[in-house]
Amino acid sequence: MNHVSRRRVRAGQISLLSLGLSLALQAQAQQATSPDARQGEARTLDAVQVTGERTSSYTVPQTAAATRLSLTPQDTPQSLTVVTQQRIEDQNLQTVRDVLDNVTGVSSNAYDTERVVFYARGFQIQNMSYDGVPIASSLNSSSADGSLDTAIYDRIEILRGATGLLSGAGTPSASINFIRKHANAREFVGDASLSVGSWDTWRGTADLSAPLNQDGSVRGRFVAAYEQGGSYLDRYSRQRQVAYGVIDADLGPATTLSVGYDYQRSKPESVTWGSYPVFYDDGGFIEWRRGFNTSTDWSYWYNTTQTAFVDLKHAFGAGWQLRVLASHRRTDGDEALFYVYGFPNRETGEGLDPYVYRARDRGRQDNLDVYASGPFQWGGREHELVVGATGSRYRKTSDEFANDELAPVGNFLQWNGHYPRPTFADTADRATDIRTDQSGLYAAARLSLADPLKLIAGARYSRWKNDTDDIYSGVFRHEHNKTVPYAGLVYAFDPTWSAFASYTEIFDPQENRTVTGAFLEPVVGRSYEIGVKGRHFDGRLNSSLVLFDTRQDNVAEADVGNTLPDGMTQAYYAVDGTRSRGAELELSGDLSERWNASLGWSYFNLEGPDGEDLRTALPRTLFRVFTTYRLPGLEQLTIGGGANWQSASHALVDGPDGPQRVNQASVTLLSVMARYQFTPRAELQLNADNLLDRKYFVLDEYSNLYYAAPASATLSFRYRF
Template sequence: MATLGSLVLGSPALQAQEDASAERLETVTVEAEALSLVTEGGDDYRVPQTSTATRLDLTPRETPQSVSTVTRAQIEDFKLDTLNDVLETTPGVTVERVETDRTYYSSRGFEISNVQVDGLRLPMPYNNVHGDIDTAVHDRVEVVRGATGLMSGSGNPAATVNFIRKRPTATPQASVTGSLGGDDHRRLALDVSGPLDDEGRVRGRLVAAGQDSDSYLDRLHRERGVLYGVLEADLTDSTQLALGHTWQQNDTDSNMWGALPLYDSAGNPTDYDRSTSSAPDWSYWNGETQRSFVELTQRLSDDWSLRGTVTHLDMVSDTQLFYIGTVPDADTGRIPNSFYLSKYDRHLEQWVADLHAKGDVEAFGRSHQMVLGSDWSQSRNQQSSLYAPAPEDLPPLDEWDGDYPEPDFGDPDFVNDATIKERSLYGTGKLDLADRWTAVVGARMSWLDTVGEQYGSSQDTTLDNELTPYAGLIYDLTDRASLYASYTEIFTAQTEMDRSGQYLDPIEGVSYELGLKADAFDGGADATLAVFRTEQNNVAQPNGSVNGREAYKAVDGITSEGVEVTLAGELAPGWQASAGYTYLEVEDAEGEATNTYIPRHLVRATTSYRPAALAALKVGARLRWQDDIERDRDVADGKTRQEAYALVDLMASYDFSDSLTGSLNLNNVTDETYLTSLKWDQGFYGATRHVMANLTWRY
């Protein structure tokens, strides 16, 4: 911990939080790993340690990849109550809100397909999220950009998002937060934590939140509930057991499947009002998620510990959907009968288990850190899509009230059923090579089996002995600045076959990164300048047919390269900031620009200030800016464009006492009009200017 202590010198607020955390956890004898720093209870916009990329306990300067963290302070300051809100704040990440209840995320030109919870990888089918993931249960969210196959297994070379859950505290604490805002927004959150016995060897935490709101979009209404309970018990002085369960329910009425046509039959922009929706009054998207985990940590010695974790996920979706499959008539604005009416149901069940040992090794007169482990996962994804005929046309959407005949779809039929099993062995180490040289190296060996079918396409495939290397080298220019270089990989199995009937090799994702990292502002902040290149190769492309079967060949895919600059931490006493700028170029195998719906220039920034003369007051601002984006039209000639725009949010809070805090949030101050995504050939407008008032009581 000497390195951690030296890192936080010069940051009084962070040091005070560390001291407070130490007091709360003084009875805990087993150190948490991915949870090594609790960000709640302080103002900090950075963490001095992260393990998402490698499972090693490294400072940001010791991690040879670009890492960003959205802390609890940022979440509470700007009321980032969903994953979408958090990732819209994260440098280098774009949030593609293609529908009201389905979202994709991208980084470095690729879809994000990898998620962790407390450092444990969780498979993410279809690279998207249904509904909103509530952040009430999380202490922070860490994002590692680039290929992350070492700890994530298979996926895209985009990024890994790691949710760090809140854990029980060793001293009693409680909070209640109520929020009221525009569009009849109402939210109430409760958080209670502390010891459950006199000695503090058993601790518990309960988090509950409920939200109900209308929308700036016509007819759209959302309800969300979340409940999280966790227990920790010190079974012995060296053994700790943790049990937890999270339940979340999302219910949405009049949600959009797809979105608005962005142009008419003549190619003219439709320019609907921002409130316009393509959803009938009978559409809905309801989802329930239940996630359980058990975790046992055993301290083997002063330098080594062993941890085993098993987690179970059960996710059920029930929807009725309406999709517009054409564009409005240029003369009348009416939309001809080309609609899809669907009942979509889904059941996703996952089991994930991980066992790993972590510790220090003395060799060649130097101390090194190592992790050795194995994990296993099984994901079964069942889907049912039923369709009904569309009986009539639609009037112009901005005149439509959502009235459309509701069909009878019948009962779900889960004929689309596929199971993916993945198991891996992994190892990683931080090697102290010389006084100024450090290496971070590792490898993962994976085995993957898939059986079943999805929408008439066989998913059967087997992949053995897939090696995923990781290598990084860090050179300390000074005690506060380092140069680094890294090479990371990730892979994605393919079900396509070549002309000889053999499965294609996995898609290979490779990231190269060079950068400079420094402890800036007297050690109170982390600064990074990174240059990166990311490649995706062995991508399946059609190659004729053989005996009536379509054949494929593997070709080079997308290449992205660019520059990132980030800064996070305390810039002066009371002044916190987290900011990032990304420049990105994305090209296909022919060197042509591709994925042009992703901004080439991106700025994300949050800042807050607590003046010493009035410590009860905190003010802050959030900026989200991107340059123009575009996409080719699917139906008419031409391109659809979204001009560059900036979204500015403001906040202010005041501590009326040690227990009572009031705050005000004003989002989209300039009332900017913008499309939420151009990933698809349809889109809808983002939220209008809105205000939210909040009151928090703490014990």
């Protein structure tokens, strides 16, 4: 990191520390003057005050994830899951991967310890957004960033299917929307927690909110988390640092300005890069221990994410609102990696070759999104409209360090990670420089065709441009303009039940080219959905049953025997007809005042143009359930538990005589939790996962294979101010 970058990082961290100190001083002042503090009496705070927007439920009354129109989950004509802060706390979901691995219809695998890839309906999830504004995917995997910490988010929304209206370019899988916490409290509130868990893991968090002036028109919030610990994998360890600060100011009765900054740094050591060899050189399967790790003592993969944002909201008359969101996001990676390839001899353990990689990666993204929304009258009925414009500029660079000759691996069957670190060059060479610009105009309307019938229709016009200079794929530039439609029809049978049908699109530009050197047209994703949704107990419980048919056209297929005009690069042609069909069932919310629950079941079948099964490493059927219950007569105790089940899957893994099939049977993972509230402010919580200590593979389509984590437990103490 250069000196300018260091100064910017320090400035951001100093700002966060200053905000935290200010909140602490506000707290002391309030506690010193409050009657409760003078009398030494405890005081019960309302749960909403503790975390601003937080709800104690597993659902939310409204969301704008699909169209920017604020709709109930029942009126949203797509498959939607909302993971609230209460559920994040109950299940101890500390990372985005923890969250997504418990979401209906979403599964994950990993190339190695750091590169996690998420899928929905058989397609890779690439699209993420903060408060609805799209951001670039992970530097490491081109998928949603599973390493992000959940401490700074109020909730996480997962909208499945094609989401091109708001996402721009991407796949017809899903979009992950992170809703940040805000400073809504007009008195000092907050909480702090300390947890210890398996493999010497410990974690501390703090979340403080307070007014920064006398009337509370300016408020601040500071969130921090620190975690470090080991792993079930040999030698692997991780340290994670999180800091977030936001100031929300009422500039007038109709205008609110939010300014914030977040910092997340992950420092894993002895990371893997790819997976271990699966077969001996005679074709026999190698029975590795669950914790076997191919890494060296010196390998690492550090990642830092920083975001600064401004969010302005202004309410006009007649229910209209203007919102302007601007952000600058920085991602930095620093890695020294080790990999082995080949097949060891059963007797000597020899036969593997080493490969190392040392690089620094960086991404920079600027975003601006402006939109207005509100009601209008037409044909004697009231309707709603949103119109907006968005733009982003993203640049990713990678610099690689050359290395000297590598030592032989030796007997890999006795591997312990003690491998000499090679000498890397002092200076790096530019390997990749990619610039991507996106802009778009979008509009959507919710039209009241009749009292029970609503039509949601919209479109987005997108412009996409890419400039690439890469030592592996070459130098090229291409751009595309694309209009994607959005349409949904919702019919309410009564206040509880409604039916819907929707059609959505998304497009994904690709780098593959034809024999003439021309780029293939973008891959086009189309999602058709029909379903029934329910809104129960005045919106405290939501249910849905969705049938979907998702298709991809213009998918690249290798043009065997043909190359580009350079005579070396593989040529491709476009193929239509990749198709995923299936169903998703979900129930989430409050079954009673003391009973929260989330249940999801999903199934998909992904086929190619010729009817062949695609991505067989992904389990076709998933079942997710988790529930908590506060015991009557013992109000201090809440108990809960859940189960995640996935169907059998299989993958082809490289072997000495070609790809060999590896099967994974169905898997059931059980979890439990218990929370005891000693006082209205203090509580102790226990979480345990994979109770049956199930040993199973996580497969992917690139010959990577590893064992998932065994049974684990975490004990947490939380104190609320």
